[in-house]
Amino acid sequence: EKIKQGRIAVLAAHLPAIIDASKDYVKAHPGSDYVPVGPLERAGAEPDRPVDLGIQGNNVTVITKACKNVDAALKLLDFLASDEGFKLVRYGVEGVHYDMVDGKPVAKQEFFDKFASDTTGKAKKNEGFSIGYEDMTGQDRLNSLGGDIWADQDRIAKMDNARKILRPNGISVISAYNPGDVMAKSPQWEALKPSMDKIGDVWKEAIFAKSDDAALKVIGALRDQMNKTGYPDAIKYVNDNLKGKEVVKLAMPN
Structure with a gap:
């Protein structure tokens, strides 16, 4: 809706969504066009570094005890x-x-x-x-x-x-550990999770802040809260448990 109204010009780099948004925008504004600009660089990644996509599928089908046949x-x-x-x-x-x-x-x-x-x-x-x-x-x-x-x-x-x-080289299947899954097993997780759950909302708040200082202020406040609720010990737990293991570093859900 915001794309059709011309209020948003930046999309996450998910091609199907970009294609759909482009078509919807042009349909809503005959004679106009939507030109994707990018790609956006990913922090800490080489330009040709592929992303690790989480495997999805219907892994288990359960037949309940109540099944009659x-x-x-x-x-x-x-x-x-x-x-x-x-x-x-x-x-x-x-x-x-x-x-x-x-x-x-x-x-x-x-x-x-x-x-x-x-x-x-x-x-x-x-x-x-x-x-x-x-x-x-x-x-x-x-x-x-x-x-x-x-x-x-x-x-x-x-x-x-x-x-x-x-994907000039196609895709390949890898087996690696997700740090987030390991952190969820840390002793600090129960106290830390409420702070971690706020990351998405705080990121949005920072994006729409009126100044860089205002954005840094809300991010800094959450960072302080995370540190107070156990993040340093939780990340140490993750690093200790994943030492020497293959780790997912650039991941998307699908």
Whole structure:
């Protein structure tokens, strides 16, 4: 909303959000344009240093003790975890919602237009999409099985092009410790957490402060509070426990 009104010109460097914001701004202001400026440098990082993305997924599905037919539940989960089940949940019924073209699923134009024009999400739900089964399909195979056929294809093309620029060497899986998880196990954490929880709000307050001095004042006040509630001992606990171990230093949630 603020982007459409021209009140915000800086976005976090999350490409899908930037693409959507750009399109919305231009749509709201015909004849105008939104030009991303950057990239913004990350403190302590080399320009070509890739970010560490946290792995996401549906790792555990629990069948409760109250389940009346465990065998039927397992049979359903086995099907949903198969390629056939994954395609049914994500793409629908072949020949009805999509056709296979050159080995890849292609959305039927009738349903693509219907879903794209519906802002409520009910049209998809009425066809059996987004009603909960996606969370039980196990490993995410969306890209390997054909991509998101219901998404804006122009948007996807822009994201694919950006990946080639931003990830010239592709991606690799690493195993490393998250310092935040270790700090949460420190003896000081219970007293320190309320101060840590304020970091986001104080950062925003500093951004919109009327002067550098005012910004530094609110940041300094929180820093003092963190130190008084145990941060020095907590960070020593983290460093002692992570000594000699691989540590995540530049992380994003996804």
